[in-house]
Each structure stands twice: as structure tokens, then as C-alpha cells.
Amino acid sequence: MRIGIEAQRIFRKKKHGMDIVAVQMIKELQKIDRVNEYFIFVNPDVDTATISESENFKIIPLKKSPYPIWEQKHLSEAVKTYRLDLLHCTGNTAPINTSVPLVLTLHDIIYLEKTDVRSGSWYQRLGNLYRKWNVPKVVRNSDAIFTVSEFEKKVIDKYFKFEKEKVKVIYNGVAQHFQPHSITAITDKIKDYGLPKKYLLFLGNTAPKKNLKGVLLALKKLDQKGKLNMDIVMPDFGENELNALLASIDAKSIRNKIHLTGYIPNQDLPYVYSGAEMFLYPSLRESFGLPILEAMACGCPVITSNTSSMPEIAGDAAVLVDPFNPEAICEAIENLLQDQVLRSSLISKGYARVPLFSFEQGAKTILDTYSKIHDMHK
Structure with missing residues (x-):
């Protein structure tokens, strides 16, 4: 398979929860999968040491641009350019139109629960507005959806009322450098x-x-x-x-x-x-x-x-x-x-x-899901 992974923010200097989770997921997939080809799509930024390429994992910087443009235009084009068999978007949102099966990591739908978009910073407000527009559309187009807790799975299932089982729980884990120090x-x-x-x-x-x-x-x-x-x-x-x-x-x-x-x-x-x-x-x-x-x-x-x-x-x-x-x-x-x-x-x-809680176990579940979706679309 030729698998694309959206990891737009992982090279930015100030990384937070979803960025950290994406990095760890990619690192675990690198350990367990030496067969499939991976294309990690990123927005160019300063912290390029976050992950490294390997024989079957290639880092693809797309044109640096605001997130919606990067995702809807440049990522969509990359799906065709790199002849992908599957695209996995890791940060709640995805291109509206994709020509290949879509896997979506939907960390939460908090932004859909509230109508007040005035709270938080301007960056947070604009991000929430984009998610409110994008997420209801892309969840319908997704072949599989991962979320991070049983609680969030119940929230997502209740909100979208899927006709069949679509959401899987994949818990986050803790990176190995988190340990007590002297x-x-x-x-x-x-x-x-x-x-x-x-x-x-x-x-x-x-x-x-x-x-x-x-x-x-x-x-x-x-x-x-x-x-x-x-x-x-x-x-x-x-x-x-x-x-x-x-x-x-x-x-x-x-x-x-x-x-x-x-x-x-x-x-x-x-x-x-x-x-x-x-x-x-x-x-x-x-x-x-x-x-x-x-x-x-x-x-x-x-x-x-x-x-x-x-x-x-x-x-x-x-x-x-x-x-x-x-x-x-x-x-x-x-x-x-x-x-x-x-x-x-x-x-x-x-x-x-x-x-x-283990990123390793999560990566195994993700890889198994990729394979099942690919087989379904053969």
C-alpha cells in the first residue's frame, strides 16, 4: 500500500497534544511496518528533528500555507501526485474531496457542542470555525474513524448517529522519555x-x-x-x-x-x-x-x-x-x-x-485497519 499520513503541524516549534500523538503514532508505525510505503505530509517549519525518514517512510513538505488552504488544496493534490491508496488525517479535519479511502483521527467534537465561538484566542476561534464547517462533512466520507476514549466515542456516536459501527477507540500512550528523574x-x-x-x-x-x-x-x-x-x-x-x-x-x-x-x-x-x-x-x-x-x-x-x-x-x-x-x-x-x-x-x-496505555498497541490497530480498508477497496 501507498499510505499518506497528514501530520501538518509536527515540525512546528511549539507542539501540543495532537502533534505529540501524531509523532508517536508515526514512530511506532515505523517500528512495526517495513512493507508498506508511507508519505508523511507536513507544513515546513523549524523542528525538523521531530521524526526521521526511513526506507519506506518519506517526509513530504507541502507548500507552507494556512491550515485550511494546506489541507483542502495542497494535501488534496498530493493524494493524486503520490498515487496514494489511502489517506489518514490525524488532526480532526480532512480534505472534503479525496479520491482514495479516508481514515480520520477525530480527537474530539467539543467545537460542535457549543455555539459560542467568541471564547479563547483568535487562533482558537478560527480553528473552531474551520472544524465546525469541516468535520460534519468529512466524517461521512471516512471509511474509519479513530478516537481516543470510550467517553469521546459515545459523544461522537450520539452526535452523528452513524448507521453502522464506524468509530474505534485507540488510546493514546506515553512517550518513553516520560520517566522520573534524579x-x-x-x-x-x-x-x-x-x-x-x-x-x-x-x-x-x-x-x-x-x-x-x-x-x-x-x-x-x-x-x-x-x-x-x-x-x-x-x-x-x-x-x-x-x-x-x-x-x-x-x-x-x-x-x-x-x-x-x-x-x-x-x-x-x-x-x-x-x-x-x-x-x-x-x-x-x-x-x-x-x-x-x-x-x-x-x-x-x-x-x-x-x-x-x-x-x-x-x-x-x-x-x-x-x-x-x-x-x-x-x-x-x-x-x-x-x-x-x-x-x-x-x-x-x-x-x-x-x-x-500504549502507542505501540495503537499502531498495531491502526495498521490492521489500513489493511482491512485496502482489501475492501480492491
Whole structure:
């Protein structure tokens, strides 16, 4: 087979969830498939060391352009140019018209659940508008759809009401470099980012679903109790956005407790997880929640939400809270800071939880699906 994989964003410097998942999927396919020919279509960018070519895996940079144009024009043309037998789009959207069978990784349909497109950054808003237009069309044209949790599968099935089974769950996994590090290694990396010796960690972005407001309200409550006795590290947040939100909730008093680092590359995150007292991930809505497993793999206890996919991924290896209740988040932080038995238990359970999720197993399922679709279309 000649298989095309859309991996448009994987060479960009600031990679996030879907980009990381696409990279790991490709690497696992490289390990297990030496027979089929693969063409990895990317948007040219700076981080070209993300993946490497091999004998049957070729990286094809298409003309650098905005995502909709890149996907609808250049990717569509590449399907014909490279005489593909199958195209797998990894980031929710796909070309409207393809001349070959289409496999789609649909991480979530959060953007279809809400009509308010005014929240989040301009980049996030425009992306959601494109998805709202594109996804309902391409799911109908897909021969198979992968999603990342049983929760999200139920949401997708309920929304689209497919006549036959079309959606498969392929869990994400954790890259091998996510592991606990020694005190010396952690200390050296902390110095690189100017981090405090003891800190809480919150990893998210300005998207409303990440619940930055709820976390800040919880920290404000903790501060009012006189128990916010360490800094909280928040990578990839802007000073202006943070200050505006703190002002809106009358929480400027905790600004001196918040440490902004800017973007932290994926390769450095294990050190930051390993050095944290705990990881806060009380999102309002997730389709998977990859950072939950990343933190567990690094021996960092986790507080996450009791909603959407997060209980499915965390199991009993995290403290689950109501993300809409800042007081509940505050109490969970306070309890975990004080209860060393709970902390040790969560770390042990986290280590045991991580191996249940595997990119390797996911790649095997993907390859099997490719073969079945190809046989159907012979």
C-alpha cells in the first residue's frame, strides 16, 4: 500500500497534544511496518528533528500555507501526485474531496457542542470555525474513524448517529522519555527555567476548557486560608492574559506566587513534572487528557476532574474533583499537600496505571485497519 499520513503541524516549534500523538503514532508505525510505503505530509517549519525518514517512510513538505488552504488544496493534490491508496488525517479535519479511502483521527467534537465561538484566542476561534464547517462533512466520507476514549466515542456516536459501527477507540500512550528523574537532574533543569525548589504545576492554555479561571480561584481561596506556601508554575501563558484574568476575579494578590516560564519543549517536561509537588489538571472537558499519564509516568501525583474522559484515563490513580467548584479544587490541593500517605499511594498507583496505555498497541490497530480498508477497496 501507498499510505499518506497528514501530520501538518509536527515540525512546528511549539507542539501540543495532537502533534505529540501524531509523532508517536508515526514512530511506532515505523517500528512495526517495513512493507508498506508511507508519505508523511507536513507544513515546513523549524523542528525538523521531530521524526526521521526511513526506507519506506518519506517526509513530504507541502507548500507552507494556512491550515485550511494546506489541507483542502495542497494535501488534496498530493493524494493524486503520490498515487496514494489511502489517506489518514490525524488532526480532526480532512480534505472534503479525496479520491482514495479516508481514515480520520477525530480527537474530539467539543467545537460542535457549543455555539459560542467568541471564547479563547483568535487562533482558537478560527480553528473552531474551520472544524465546525469541516468535520460534519468529512466524517461521512471516512471509511474509519479513530478516537481516543470510550467517553469521546459515545459523544461522537450520539452526535452523528452513524448507521453502522464506524468509530474505534485507540488510546493514546506515553512517550518513553516520560520517566522520573534524579534530584540532581531535576535541579539542573529547574535552574534552566528559573523554577522554585518547591512548586505546584498547572499545564494548559487559554482555552476556556482548560479551566485556568477555576484554578486561579482555587489558589485565591488557598491563599486566603494562609496555606498557599509555594509557587505555582504555569508554562506557556502570557503575562497580559494572566493579569487580565487575575484582575477579573479580584486575585491580583496571588500574582507573586505564579511563575510563568513560556513554552517548555516536550523533551524537558519530564523534569518539570518530576520536580513538582503535584500536577493540577482540573479541565472542564477533555477527550483524553494525555498530561495526566505523563505526570504519573514521572512520579508526580495528579489532581484532575471527575468529568468527561478524565476518570476513564486516571482511574483510581488521581484525586478527582468537580472542576466547576473552585472550593473543591482548593480542598484537594490542601489535602494532597498535607497527606503524605495519599501522595505516596497516588504515585504508586500512577506508575501502575501508565502501562495500560500504549502507542505501540495503537499502531498495531491502526495498521490492521489500513489493511482491512485496502482489501475492501480492491
